[in-house]
Every structure is written in structure tokens, then in C-alpha cells.
Amino acid sequence: MKQNRYIAAIVGTGRIGFTLGFDKKREQPASHTMALLGNKRIKLIAATDTNQENLEQWRKYVRKHNGKKEFTLTFPSSKELYENVTCLDIITVAVNEDNHLQECIKAIEYKPKLVILEKPVALNSEEAEKIRDKALECGVPVMVNHERRFAKDYLSVVKMIGQIGDIQSVVGELDSGLRIYGEEFEKDGTYSLLHDGTHLVDIIQFLLGGNIEKEDVTNDRLEENKQNPEKTESTSSKEGSCQILKNPLVTGVYKDEKGIVRNFSVHYQSVVSSFGTIPEVTIKMSGRSKFFEFRIEILGTLGKICIGNGFAELFLRKESKLYTGFYSLTKQKIKLPKKTGYFSGMIQNAVDFLDGNSELVSPLEDAISDLRALEEIKAGLK
Ligand SMILES: NC(=O)c1ccc[n+]([C@@H]2O[C@H](COP(=O)([O-])OP(=O)(O)OC[C@H]3O[C@@H](n4cnc5c(N)ncnc54)[C@H](O)[C@@H]3O)[C@@H](O)[C@H]2O)c1
Numbered sequence: 001m002k003q004n005r006y007i008a009a010i011v012g013t014g015r016i017g018f019t020l021g022f023d024k025k026r027e028q029p030a031s032h033t034m035a036l037l038g039n040k041r042i043k044l045i046a047a048t049d050t051n052q053e054n055l056e057q058w059r060k061y062v063r064k065h066n067g068k069k070e071f072t073l074t075f076p077s078s079k080e081l082y083e084n085v086t087c088l089d090i091i092t093v094a095v096n097e098d099n100h101l102q103e104c105i106k107a108i109e110y111k112p113k114l115v116i117l118e119k120p121v122a123l124n125s126e127e128a129e130k131i132r133d134k135a136l137e138c139g140v141p142v143m144v145n146h147e148r149r150f151a152k153d154y155l156s157v158v159k160m161i162g163q164i165g166d167i168q169s170v171v172g173e174l175d176s177g178l179r180i181y182g183e184e185f186e187k188d189g190t191y192s193l194l195h196d197g198t199h200l201v202d203i204i205q206f207l208l209g210g211n212i213e214k215e216d217v218t219n220d221r222l223e224e225n226k227q228n229p230e231k232t233e234s235t236s237s238k239e240g241s242c243q244i245l246k247n248p249l250v251t252g253v254y255k256d257e258k259g260i261v262r263n264f265s266v267h268y269q270s271v272v273s274s275f276g277t278i279p280e281v282t283i284k285m286s287g288r289s290k291f292f293e294f295r296i297e298i299l300g301t302l303g304k305i306c307i308g309n310g311f312a313e314l315f316l317r318k319e320s321k322l323y324t325g326f327y328s329l330t331k332q333k334i335k336l337p338k339k340t341g342y343f344s345g346m347i348q349n350a351v352d353f354l355d356g357n358s359e360l361v362s363p364l365e366d367a368i369s370d371l372r373a374l375e376e377i378k379a380g381l382k
Pocket of ligand 1: 011012013014015016017048049050051054077078094095096097099103118119120145146147195
């Protein structure tokens with residue numbers, strides 16, 4: 001039986017919306033356009049961008065792909081897109097952080113079947129909660145592109161954790177050249193704590209919190225609100241239970257001559273995870289490194305897992321080759337998938353969700369809990 005295709009549009013045809021799809025070094029698809037075009041169950045028919053050059057480049061490429069049989073429509077604003085195209089099932093919002101609130105709310109008000117929102121949800125949790133309240137009011141599910149949740153290498157870590165015994169500690173590290181935090185950058189979100197930190201906090205909370213039951217997930221409330229729209233409650237005061245990184249102790253703060261934060265460490269004690277209580281989770285960030293590094297190290301009583309951009313390693317306790325009667329950690333040969341499928345997996349989850357075959361792997365609620373965790377860290381940096 002031929003299955004229906006979901007009709008999609010993109011708001012924002014910049015790097016993640018479109019052009020990262022041409023980066024030869026990146027695993028492809030690496031942009032929303034290429035990932036949507038690559039899924040047989042989706043018809044990508046329209047886009048909008050306030051930058052006409054970006055939009056025209058997008059139109060030419062997608063028109064070639066779609067041919068004459070499909071529409072390829074472009075509009076200078078989302079308002080015009082929504083007024084003219086009334087059949088959208090999926091709207092992807094891939095604009096800059098400072099426009100997430102405005103554009104995501106407009107997308108939700110259109111009432112598609114699903115909104116895919118780029119990370120971070122918004123500039124702060126107050127804005128994010130406005131998005132959530134609108135999503136609940138309109139009964140529209142929102143998923144957030146925290147892509148590592150869909151990557152097969154990260155997913156294989158969950159299976160490996162069983163081999164390393166009890167978790168003793170987790171360390172997440174993110175090093176880049178982008179400033180970590182300065183109050184003046186809150187208006188547009190151009191600081192690494194928010195921009196990249198959201199990925200680090202998200203994947204740690206995802207890997208460790210996987211099986212913890214959530215008290216009050218957005219999907220359940222969406223159902224309730226659909227059945228009883230008058231009783232739609234504001235959720236802004238509710239704390240999502242998916243936040244497992246709470247009550248941080250911030251240390252090692254280094255500020256440059258302008259007072260901009262360039263290094264910090266943050267420690268969480270007795271973190272309740274789906275693998276038991278972890279004595280300590282540490283996150284370290286640098287914003288003055290002349291390289292980019294994203295890694296997580298999980299130390300167990302029998303071994304260790306290291307995973308980051310482009311690598312995943314498992315070390316297990318084996319009899320030492322150097323000392324009689326001792327055990328050392330030895331790197332294991334592990335089979336990893338050639339492609340992680342981080343972007344195509346995200347789009348496939350959207351299709352499976354719309355088909356009614358899967359939950360959203362990266363729901364809005366989880367991404368809001370990431371923002372809250374980041375804001376708790378930020379309070380310790382001021
Ligand atoms: N998931 C990831 O790994 C990843 C990677 C890169 C960027 N991002 C996120 O994606 C978002 C976009 O980042 P980018 O690097 O693609 O930025 P970008 O500047 O390359 O692209 C953003 C595009 O949105 C357009 N735009 C801005 N406001 C608009 C509006 N109101 N209506 C229509 N178009 C509008 C801009 O003209 C631009 O073309 C950010 O939130 C960023 O954090 C995520």
C-alpha cells in the first residue's frame with residue numbers, strides 16, 4: 001500500500017537549514033533541506049528566509065531536486081508562506097536564536113502536525129515556556145534538533161554502559177574559541193554556554209536519564225488539551241522532571257580582561273540516573289581553545305566509555321600486561337556504524353511520530369529542561 005507523504009516547509013535557509021548540506025567533510029545529510037529531501041515520506045515544497053540571496057540559492061537547488069512534478073515555492077516572510085500555503089504537515093524552524101520565539105510561535109499558530117525547532121529552544125527558559133504554552137494551547141507537538149539523540153554511535157553507548165559496572169563519574173567537556181558567557185550576549189544568544197552547551201547538557205541528560213519515568217510529559221498534556229481545550233493550563237511554573245542535572249556547584253571560573261567568561265567547571269553531586277545514583281557529574285567548558293572538542297567520559301567500576309565528535313571508545317578491565325596481580329583498562333575493538341544517521345534519524349523519528357509509530361525522541365519538554373540546567377550554571381558564572 002502506498003503511504004501518504006508529509007508536506008514540509010523550512011523557515012530559515014542558512015547553514016543548518018540548507019548550506020551545511022554541501023560540507024564535504026560532514027556526514028550527510030547535514031542540513032534540514034537535505035535531510036527532508038532525503039526522506040521518501042516527505043515532500044519539501046516551500047521555504048522562507050529574510051535573506052533573499054540564501055532563499056534564491058535554496059530555490060534553485062530544491063527546484064532541481066523536485067523537478068516540475070512538485071512545487072518549489074519561496075516567500076520573503078513566514079507570514080506570506082503561511083497565507084499562501086495551507087497544506088503543511090511539518091514546519092522546520094531553523095532561524096537564528098533571537099528569532100526562535102517569534103518564528104516558532106507563528107509556526108505553531110499555523111497548526112501543522114509537527115514543528116521541528118532548531119536548538120536551543122529559545123534565548124532563555126522564559127521564552128521557551130511561551131513556546132511550550134502556545135504548543136499546548138494549539139495542540140501542536142514540537143521536537144528540538146538535539147541531534148546526538150539520534151546518532152547511532154551515542155545510542156550504542158547506552159548498550160555499552162552495562163559492561164562498565166557501576167558508574168562512578170561522568171565528565172563532559174566542550175572546548176572551543178567562542179566566549180562562554182557575557183551578559184551582553186544574552187540578547188542574541190551568541191555565547192557558547194547556550195549555543196553549544198545545550199548539546200552537551202542535553203546528551204548527558206538523555207544518556208543518563210533515559211529510563212527515568214517522567215511525571216508530566218508534554219505529549220500526555222497535548223492529548224489532554226486536545227480532548228478538553230477549555231481546560232488548557234499554563235505550564236510556565238512547572239518544572240520538567242527530565243532535568244537530572246540540578247543544584248550545580250560552579251568552580252574554576254576564568255574571565256578575560258573584558259570580564260567575559262572563558263572557562264568553568266560545574267559539579268553535580270549524587271545525580272539520580274537510570275543507571276543508579278552517580279556520585280559526581282562534571283561539565284567543563286573552555287571558550288579560549290584554538291580547537292573544537294566535544295567529549296563525554298563515563299567511568300565505571302569495570303571500565304570506561306569515551307565518546308565525542310568522531311569517536312567512541314570502550315575500555316574494559318583486563319589482567320595487566322605490566323604488573324602481576326593488577327588489572328588495567330584495555331581498549332576494546334568495537335563495531336560502530338559507518339554513518340551515525342544523526343540528521344536522517346531525526347527526520348525519520350518525525351515521520352514515525354506522525355505515523356503514530358513512535359514517541360518524539362527529542363521533545364520540547366526535554367530541551368526546556370536543558371535550558372533550565374544551563375541557566376542554573378549561568379547564575380554561578382555571574
Ligand atoms: N543542531 C546543530 O548542530 C546546529 C548547527 C548549527 C546551527 N544550529 C542552530 O540553527 C539555528 C540557525 O543557525 P545557522 O548557523 O543556520 O544560522 P544562519 O545565520 O546560517 O541561518 C539562519 C537563517 O535564518 C534566516 N532568518 C533569520 N530570521 C528569520 C526570520 N524571521 N524569517 C525567516 N528567515 C530568517 C537568516 O536570514 C539566515 O539565512 C540557530 O538556532 C543555531 O543554534 C544548530
